[in-house]
Amino acid sequence: MDLSVISINFKFMIGGLVLTFELALMTMVGGLLIGIILAMARLSPRPWLYYPATVYIHFFRGLPLILVIFWLYFLSPVITGKSLGAFPAAIISFIVFEAAYFAEIIRAGVQSISHGQTMAAHSSGLTAYQTARYVVLPQALRNMFPSLVTQAVIIFQDTSLAYVIGLREFLRRVNLVDAREARSVELYLFAGLVYFAICSAGSLASHRIEKQRERSYH
């Protein structure tokens, strides 16, 4: 064990966390937006909305993220004529992929609201939009909050896959330092520890919120 390798390269490696957080945040925002649209389409009674959304969700949930990244990497020059940069390629494939998972979380949240609520809202004269905005969504959002936080933690971990197309996020930087210093044990334990600290903070927060919510119901 030689921990000096970590202290010497600490700034370089931790610097990669900025990119990791950037990737995670952009994926969460983009994935959530597309996920909401997909979930609405999947809950819609119109077949031309329902079937494409369902196929999209099943398609991407059946593939490994790493393959989606490569696929986009090979496909984008065919469509646009020039190669996409590493950062846009990573962001687009993350958003496209995670949107399918978000869509299922949101759908489950919306479906957890009993049908009686929608019927009551409709019969008191609310429009479909008002029912969604004031009755269903506020409750559904509260129900799906823990799953959303869990998904956020998963996304944070998944950003490490940007490694494969050469983005210098946290794990790539640890890998680069290891290539130079050849101190795998210390470096990968360190990487694991950093991810562990951040992700367990997220998991703990989700657990807290869930507990609090349970209490507020009784």
Next chain:
Amino acid sequence: MGFLNYTFDWSVLWRPPYGGLLINGILITLHLSILAWMIAVWLGITICVFRVSPFVLARFAGSMYVQIFRNTPFLVQLFFWYFAAPLLLPKPAQEWLYDNVPNYSYWAGVAALGTYTASRVAELFRSGLLSISRDQYRAAYSTGLTVFQTYRYVIFPYAFRIIIPAFTTEFLTCFKNSALTMTIGVMEITHTAYYIDSFTWHGLETTTAASLVYLCIALCVVLFMSFIEKRIHIPGMIAREQ
């Protein structure tokens, strides 16, 4: 057949060197994930037993395992098994490993995927046990069954059937995660698709084929498991809505 300045050449999927490589990739993906899955199920059951045991220390160890493996990215664990784990062995063992195990990356992949999936399987089994009402345990104990018999003949047959859908999903996650072993050089299907691109510049065709392979296998597993689910469902319990 041009499409925006790109000529598709689907023959890379079956042309002599590449067709064989792709088949080989599919086989490696399959046996790597099945081997890892077997480790995951047995290790997962063990950890689950730890987590529900009456001993504080065992419970703590079990929950630590789950926390550690779930809160670090799989890629970091994979790198740890591949780059760091051999260094922790004593010198002679290390040398033996480098001399005699040419496909160490494959075994590192199996170990990493197995131990990672085990943490998820353990949580799954635990949620299955928690879904059984306390009265079942009480009834089993009061008829004179031992703890082992209670779990073996009363709780487990129920709990397992409740978690089958999630069990299927978990296997598919394990199967998809096997693609990440390409980062340490295992020649599974995703890596093969990428590798063929470096000779032919036809990565789009090969990655499309790889996607179809994943989707087809996933579909087969889902169909097979829903058949099993119907065959062994508990009479009187409401079937899962599709």
